[in-house]
Amino acid sequence: MDLDDLRARADAADAASPLRACRDRFDLPADLIYLDGNSLGALPVAARAAAADVIDRQWGHDLIASWNDNGWWDAPRRIGDAVGRLVGAAPGQVVVTDSTSVNLFKAYVAAARLRPGRTVVLTDPGSFPTDLYVLEAVARLCGLEVVRRSPAEVPAWLDHHGADVAFVAVSSVDYRTGERWDLPAVTRAAQRRGALALWDLCHGAGVLDVDLDDHGVDLAVGCTYKYLNGGPGSPAFLYVADRHQEAFDQPLSGWQGHAEPFAMSSRYRPAAGVDRARVGTPPVLSLLTLEAALTAYDGVDPATARAVSLSLTGLFLDALAVCCPGLEVATPHAPARRGSQVSIRHPEAFGIVQALIARGVVGDFREPDIVCLGFAPLYTSHRDVLGAVEALVAVLAGDEHTDPAHRRRATVT
Amino acid sequence: MDLDDLRARADAADAASPLRACRDRFDLPADLIYLDGNSLGALPVAARAAAADVIDRQWGHDLIASWNDNGWWDAPRRIGDAVGRLVGAAPGQVVVTDSTSVNLFKAYVAAARLRPGRTVVLTDPGSFPTDLYVLEAVARLCGLEVVRRSPAEVPAWLDHHGADVAFVAVSSVDYRTGERWDLPAVTRAAQRRGALALWDLCHGAGVLDVDLDDHGVDLAVGCTYKYLNGGPGSPAFLYVADRHQEAFDQPLSGWQGHAEPFAMSSRYRPAAGVDRARVGTPPVLSLLTLEAALTAYDGVDPATARAVSLSLTGLFLDALAVCCPGLEVATPHAPARRGSQVSIRHPEAFGIVQALIARGVVGDFREPDIVCLGFAPLYTSHRDVLGAVEALVAVLAGDEHTDPAHRRRATVT
Numbered sequence: 059m060d061l062d063d064l065r066a067r068a069d070a071a072d073a074a075s076p077l078r079a080c081r082d083r084f085d086l087p088a089d090l091i092y093l094d095g096n097s098l099g100a101l102p103v104a105a106r107a108a109a110a111d112v113i114d115r116q117w118g119h120d121l122i123a124s125w126n127d128n129g130w131w132d133a134p135r136r137i138g139d140a141v142g143r144l145v146g147a148a149p150g151q152v153v154v155t156d157s158t159s160v161n162l163f164k165a166y167v168a169a170a171r172l173r174p175g176r177t178v179v180l181t182d183p184g185s186f187p188t189d190l191y192v193l194e195a196v197a198r199l200c201g202l203e204v205v206r207r208s209p210a211e212v213p214a215w216l217d218h219h220g221a222d223v224a225f226v227a228v229s230s231v232d233y234r235t236g237e238r239w240d241l242p243a244v245t246r247a248a249q250r251r252g253a254l255a256l257w258d259l260c261h262g263a264g265v266l267d268v269d270l271d272d273h274g275v276d277l278a279v280g281c282t283y284k285y286l287n288g289g290p291g292s293p294a295f296l297y298v299a300d301r302h303q304e305a306f307d308q309p310l311s312g313w314q315g316h317a318e319p320f321a322m323s324s325r326y327r328p329a330a331g332v333d334r335a336r337v338g339t340p341p342v343l344s345l346l347t348l349e350a351a352l353t354a355y356d357g358v359d360p361a362t363a364r365a366v367s368l369s370l371t372g373l374f375l376d377a378l379a380v381c382c383p384g385l386e387v388a389t390p391h392a393p394a395r396r397g398s399q400v401s402i403r404h405p406e407a408f409g410i411v412q413a414l415i416a417r418g419v420v421g422d423f424r425e426p427d428i429v430c431l432g433f434a435p436l437y438t439s440h441r442d443v444l445g446a447v448e449a450l451v452a453v454l455a456g457d458e459h460t461d462p463a464h465r466r467r468a469t470v471t
Numbered sequence: 472m473d474l475d476d477l478r479a480r481a482d483a484a485d486a487a488s489p490l491r492a493c494r495d496r497f498d499l500p501a502d503l504i505y506l507d508g509n510s511l512g513a514l515p516v517a518a519r520a521a522a523a524d525v526i527d528r529q530w531g532h533d534l535i536a537s538w539n540d541n542g543w544w545d546a547p548r549r550i551g552d553a554v555g556r557l558v559g560a561a562p563g564q565v566v567v568t569d570s571t572s573v574n575l576f577k578a579y580v581a582a583a584r585l586r587p588g589r590t591v592v593l594t595d596p597g598s599f600p601t602d603l604y605v606l607e608a609v610a611r612l613c614g615l616e617v618v619r620r621s622p623a624e625v626p627a628w629l630d631h632h633g634a635d636v637a638f639v640a641v642s643s644v645d646y647r648t649g650e651r652w653d654l655p656a657v658t659r660a661a662q663r664r665g666a667l668a669l670w671d672l673c674h675g676a677g678v679l680d681v682d683l684d685d686h687g688v689d690l691a692v693g694c695t696y697k698y699l700n701g702g703p704g705s706p707a708f709l710y711v712a713d714r715h716q717e718a719f720d721q722p723l724s725g726w727q728g729h730a731e732p733f734a735m736s737s738r739y740r741p742a743a744g745v746d747r748a749r750v751g752t753p754p755v756l757s758l759l760t761l762e763a764a765l766t767a768y769d770g771v772d773p774a775t776a777r778a779v780s781l782s783l784t785g786l787f788l789d790a791l792a793v794c795c796p797g798l799e800v801a802t803p804h805a806p807a808r809r810g811s812q813v814s815i816r817h818p819e820a821f822g823i824v825q826a827l828i829a830r831g832v833v834g835d836f837r838e839p840d841i842v843c844l845g846f847a848p849l850y851t852s853h854r855d856v857l858g859a860v861e862a863l864v865a866v867l868a869g870d871e872h873t874d875p876a877h878r879r880r881a882t883v884t
Contacts, residue, residue, distance in 0.1 A: 085531050094535045101531035106523075109756065113522055117702055118498050118514035122507045122833065130703060157751025159725030160573055167612075183737060188726035188751060191739035195724040199580075199612050283752070289530055290543060290755035311608040312572030313601035322838040324596060324619075326604035338570025338601060339696070341757035342703035343522065420534065425735040 068440035080436040083354040091419045096432030099287030108350030146269035158294040161279040164308035166196040169225040176224035209239040213247035220251030230262030231397030236389035238397045265398035267364045288348030312337035366435035367398040377447040402429040412464030413453040481853035493849040496767040504832045509845030512700030521763030559682035571707040574692040577721035579609040582638040589637035622652040626660035633664030643675030644810030649802040651810045678811035680777045701761030725750035779848035780811040790860040815842040825877030826866040
């Protein structure tokens with residue numbers, strides 16, 4: 059196989075892609091190969107008009123009446139259902155509000171309360187930092203012990219030590235290596251020992267066939283500004299399986315989660331259903347812009363997004379093997395074990411990311427030595443994939459990654 | 472005094488108002504008298520272009536680079552300083568992020584930890600419900616007892632029972648009656664007994680001369696979508712006085728509050744200063760729209776806003792006394808004891824609000840029997856004030872408030 063074969067394969071895959079029409083739903087700068095949708099999704103065309111409508115008509119003209127007349131009040135649940143469709147959750151189990159970190163806090167405390175008397179919580183030491191930080195904070199407040207084990211070891215560990223475990227908190231995809239963890243197996247292993255399974259879907263929603271309901275997941279959280287393209291910092295989501303909602307007892311008991319929020323009672327009584335996970339007034343402009351952004355997924359089912367994602371990452375891995383055989387790939391090659399990103403481990407990872415950006419290929423650096431390239435199936439083409447590989451070959455061949463101009467600076471995931 | 476005298480007074484006050492040019496900084500529907508800025512502030516003209524720029528250029532074109540290049544990362548602190556100016560806080564003590572309810576949670580837990588061993592927290596039973604709900608949740612998590620007393624009784628109560636009080640949590644203005652509580656006196660009374668004073672400024676920021684630093688307030692929170700006009704659900708603010716920042720230990724330890732957020736350490740270490748009150752990724756679109764909205768306060772100092780607010784509410788109260796002498800006014804008449812709203816108590820309050828809306832005067836109903844009219848000094852004129860009184864006279868004279876068309880439905884504050 060050579061580059062010409064890869065080009066022919068890319069063109070054929072693009073022509074046959076069930077998502078080829080979706081790229082027009084996005085505004086992307088010309089000549090940019092954007093492989094950072096795992097950090098900040100591209101701008102959906104529909105988001106622009108929605109935001110302008112929220113500002114001009116809803117806020118500017120209708121003003122306070124918009125809470126009822128323009129559906130502001132119901133937005134967290136309504137948009138929750140739209141996100142739910144993409145993660146395999148039937149309606150009524152997802153709300154969109156607050157940040158991922160805040161939703162993790164709610165979910166952790168509520169999970170501990172759903173399993174009183176159990177004192178251990180199990181998590182992945184490779185979790186995104188906020189997951190670890192918030193879990194330690196909850197452990198301190200609730201008197202829990204945090205045990206850190208790789209998801210690969212979790213089922214066996216649970217078999218030996220599981221009786222005291224209240225819940226297992228794992229991410230669907232490792233944010234550095236791009237490894238996809240086995241959600242059904244970890245969920246079953248947790249539940250076999252009476253523990254709950256709590257999933258962070260930040261790097262999975264919109265690109266994996268997560269199927270929360272089918273796999274009997276208990277709780278899940280995720281952000282909406284990565285592959286769901288909701289815009290910078292768009293509110294996060296929280297999934298509470300139907301069967302847990304009545305006993306879901308979260309500590310951020312703000313007035314929007316009250317059973318009768320407009321009665322202005324002086325005592326808290328949680329709303330029925332997942333609305334009890336709401337807290338305060340959500341950022342409506344960001345929220346309704348997200349709602350419009352999600353229409354980029356209209357007609358796209360998660361299995362199709364997953365298939366295209368695998369086709370993109372598969373082509374990238376094959377092209378790397380042909381063009382850059384010496385590079386260390388941190389992402390598992392087996393399709394079932396990878397998410398929608400491919401990570402390359404390299405001592406000059408930071409410089410490589412900067413040099414790629416200089417060539418119009420935007421990826422992400424992750425500490426300490428990872429080049430992370432995300433493949434958003436709705437707007438990334440197979441031709442983009444090959445373009446990225448060609449840029450990478452040129453960077454490495456020209457030693458561009460060691461250029462002092464590509465000095466270190468902060469990056470944000 | 473008759474209506475003609477009032478009209479002459481209104482015209483003279485509008486002509487002499489130091490804020491008369493500020494109204495042009497807002498887009499308000501023609502012929503609407505909007506007296507609900509205490510619930511959702513009007514649209515500042517500058518907000519529109521800022522939101523479009525965030526979407527088109529920053530998100531759509533610059534994409535992930537905007538975290539650095541367009542100042543997204545620093546926004547919570549930068550905008551915090553802008554809010555700080557309006558509440559009398561020197562730079563470096565305010566962050567803008569999350570909702571009021573979430574910020575209350577952080578502040579309550581941190582306040583309890585600043586006063587270990589003290590087991591009582593004191594609050595106003597008339598607080599906005601979310602303040603009470605979140606405080607009860609924190610009391611449960613941290614083993615505290617909540618005592619509810621009117622702010623008017625707090626100083627005397629503290630003299631007798633204060634030794635066990637960790638903190639006193641009070642709002643600057645009662646959201647129903649519009650009564651302004653005595654911030655300096657309650658703060659001093661709390662601190663005399665070694666307790667902290669924590670203020671909710673939701674109904675005060677932008678209209679009162681709050682002067683947090685001058686009065687030595689310990690902690691404060693507030694929303695930005697009322698008199699600060701940040702747009703629906705724009706992120707809230709949290710003030711931590713300099714002297715408490717090093718020991719400020721809040722439980723929502725998300726990665727954006729870490730000392731080195733980009734090191735991706737697996738252990739939490741709080742940032743220096745008020746940045747440790749940050750949690751997860753904030754809703755950037757709402758946040759930067761708020762930043763532009765705050766420019767409507769450029770050149771306006773809080774004392775001026777307060778003076779104009781008092782002039783507006785004073786005219787309204789005087790006009791009510793002349794035109795509707797039988798109405799029960801729930802707001803204290805003494806200038807020092809009122810915020811920027813006037814509340815009327817009436818058994819048909821809901822119908823009155825609806826009938827006023829039908830006449831183009833937008834106010835707020837508050838359970839169970841309050842007509843609440845808010846006077847935003849930047850865009851409400853004295854002529855608007857008289858227009859509202861004239862509409863109220865017409866509603867009552869025509870029994871419009873008992874019309875079945877003005878039936879009950881949900882409202883949002």
